[in-house]
Amino acid sequence: MTAGAWFALLTTLLFHKGSAQFLNANCGSVSSNQTVSPYPWLAIIELPTKKCSGTLVNRNYVITSATCVFDQKIATVRLGVFDRSKLGNSGYNYSEEVFQMQSAYVPEFYNQTTRKNDIALLKLSNPVVYKDHIRPICILLDNSIVKIYDAIFAIRWGLRKKKNMFPGPKLSSPKSFNSRMCREVSQICAGYKTNCVEPGSPLTKSVVYSHYIRLVLFGIQSYGTRNGCVYTEITSYIDWIVRVVLEVDIVW
Template sequence: MYRIRHLNRALLVCIIVNIVDAQETTVVNSTFAAKNVNEKQNTPAVKQKYRVDNDYIGIKAHNSIDFLPNRTICGLLSDEDRIFGGENAALDEFPWLARIKYLLNNGKEVYACAGSLITNNYVLTAAHCAVNLTIKEVRLGDWNTDTQPDCQGRVCNDPEVDVLITQVYIYPEYSKSDTFKGDIALLQLQKPVQFSDFIRPICLPTTEEIIKQDNSSESVFWTAGWGKTEYERKSNIKQKLALNAVPIDYCRKRQAIITDESANYVICAGGEAGKDTCVGDSGGSLAKQITANRSTNWFLIGVTSYGYKHCGSEGRPGLYARITPLMDWILHTIQL
């Protein structure tokens, strides 16, 4: 059975370079590259330090909620959504998942991190997947990285869509000294994408009812990606995996790097032997099916951020950037 694993941020640049056996350890700018933006006038700082019980207060005041797709469009379930385990995803599962292409300073291009489509012109990923790296474009609608079109049985998907990135917004309070205080970034697409059965955004937590369900101890999350498997190679077919929530107090005992200040920005999940996210999955989605107002949708709850160096280790849960306390900044940024 496949196990998906995730990336230690400090190793990201080295891993990207090793993919192509290059010697360079940095990435240079290009006319096709995104500009990393961290100025306050472009990325407003979050003024309020949200707690779980008042996250909704800041979110509901934003007119930019109207920029987000409604629940008749985002996070729709597919027929295969309830299959459990680390295995191949169906063609139309996790249609929000994007592969991120980087430009190296030797001119080569490689895919490394992942991201989640949240509107027709924004992809959400991890900050550590964007800082000091040159992002060229994202690929949407992929399933098997070795074939085109992708077919599962007699059903084939539409061709993948590649879209250039024009701007990168880094969460302003993110820093290498406290990785877990907002490890997210927004990638602005050069042009809006058309939604289909294979390219579709995931919903974001914007209502009080949804926010209250974002991180309970009984939560079951799902993640997906093309990261390393137990055979120490990347999967060419999109994989999916269910992960159980881990209480933050237990998680902090296992991952002492979580500080008092960053604890509210972190979701812990996994820790079962052989089930984890790993190299190549960084920036991808930690998603949860939530039912509200008689509708069940997929919601983006976290972003793959950090994990123990030996992926899939017993008792070592993965760490994910929690979306809810960062929604204020996300909503500010998508209306710029």
């Protein structure tokens, strides 16, 4: 391994073992402004033939499912959307911002048939400027500080609705968790089939850390079965996420 690679590896390890618990320290905060979405990290990903959900994780990357973007060359990412029915109205000061996908990163062993490793990171064409209505969600580097399957919430746009998508994102609380539905340990099985139509939509949880409430990403919707939803579990891919986001090219 070259000296440069050793330095990159050391940087990554320090990033993991340091005092920071999150991928981005400035993450998961909830604005008190009632005109701002409580989900300022939620993204809409538009492709030539479909739409998916995504989640902003830092200034340069949105996370989604590999199912959404695999083999796609063009994608538009919309951030800052709260109520699409009000866009363009006077008095509605917060508008969406549009980015193009510069590149997409998918794990080497993603399997389109089994949906194994169904996760992707999209690098945006330009860095995001954080505002009240556009902020990243938290990704835990150490999941030992929270019980993962306690009070998790799913958020979606209704992008696959036959008529129009929801004007704003909808929140639901999966009541059923069934590990037998999952083919892989890196999956979370929860919710109901009717809510499993939006690849890339986030599974989140509120976490109290250092006396503040943070919203943390735990899963990305992969696919639905007749029994419920299957999500890709974020904590199983922390090392991969860190390497991509920090742009570290290391052979492990």
